Amino acid sequence: MATGWAGDGAVQDQIDATVNDAIKRARSQLPQGPGLAHCEDCEKPIPEARRKAVPGVRLCVTCQEAHDREQATFSGYNRRGSKDSQLR
Template sequence: MATGWAPDGAVQDQIDDTIADAVNRARHAMPKGESAEECIECDESIPDARRKAVPGVKLCISCQNMRDKQPVFTGINRRGSKDSQLR
């Protein structure tokens, strides 16, 4: 693949950086601390099994599923087109 002035392996470097960023974002988003007994969004009780399985959990399964369906904007565009760079 022709990459212009980019060095060999630049595309793979972008892929690797994108994956590393996603892993770091997921690690930082993991709950920490003591688990809540009630969901912070709907006030339903969180089952003991969930609180033991996920330390620091603050949401019930239903609310967590709804939150997981929302898109996540990373703010980084590593594949910007030439048009977007000229704006």
């Protein structure tokens, strides 16, 4: 049952859009190209096993973990679903 001006399936469309946005963001952050032998942040050598396991790797495990923690602070807040965004 839809209320207001929302069409049938509007909620599912919003969920699908949120998931698709998250997938696009994750894919855009995947390393591309040849991997590095040394971390681009701290210059420490990247082990060969990591270079084989992660194609295009650019960071050592320590720097990658720090980068991942930093990225986790940015939530995937969906502006499309925000009433505030509809008022602007």
